[in-house]
Amino acid sequence: MIDEIKIFHKDLTTIQSELEAHKPYEACGVLIGTLDGSTAIVEKALPITNSKRTRRSFELDPKEHYDAWNWAEKNEKEIIGVYHTHPVSSAVPSLWDRETMQNDPSVWLIAGADGIRAYVWDNGLKAVKMTECSLISICSRPNCLFRLTFPTGVS
Ligand SMILES: [Zn+2]
Numbered sequence: 102m103i104d105e106i107k108i109f110h111k112d113l114t115t116i117q118s119e120l121e122a123h124k125p126y127e128a129c130g131v132l133i134g135t136l137d138g139s140t141a142i143v144e145k146a147l148p149i150t151n152s153k154r155t156r157r158s159f160e161l162d163p164k165e166h167y168d169a170w171n172w173a174e175k176n177e178k179e180i181i182g183v184y185h186t187h188p189v190s191s192a193v194p195s196l197w198d199r200e201t202m203q204n205d206p207s208v209w210l211i212a213g214a215d216g217i218r219a220y221v222w223d224n225g226l227k228a229v230k231m232t233e234c235s236l237i238s239i240c241s242r243p244n245c246l247f248r249l250t251f252p253t254g255v256s
Pocket residue numbers: 157158185186187194195198211
């Protein structure tokens with residue numbers, strides 16, 4: 102079970118600007134990276150279209166989600182979690198989020214009006230410690246995604 106998530110400032114910035122860009126609707130995406138024991142290391146937060154386009158829930162566009170999985174696999178990474186935004190409420194899972202999380206063991210990162218927090222569902226809602234990591238720690242990692250750009254329009 103994941104109890105810590107490491108993420109770059111640039112990815113937190115991506116998520117924050119997605120929140121602003123899609124207001125008042127929720128924005129969503131996937132967190133691509135690697136697992137190191139119970140620590141998830143996010144190497145890229147990749148925005149994905151919210152095909153529901155609602156203010157209270159989200160659905161990852163299936164085609165884009167599939168492309169993201171393929172891309173992660175090709176680069177020997179995993180999708181370690183999802184993120185979504187709560188433009189007008191706090192970064193706490195809604196009832197809908199909690200129900201959905203119960204079928205998804207990955208990390209749920211929520212950017213709310215009051216900040217960004219991460220959670221997992223493990224017989225109940227658990228907060229995940231979030232650490233902002235420096236670029237130096239990642240650049241020494243093999244096959245780092247930092248400089249890779251997700252190819253748009255892959256089919
Ligand atoms: Zn939510």
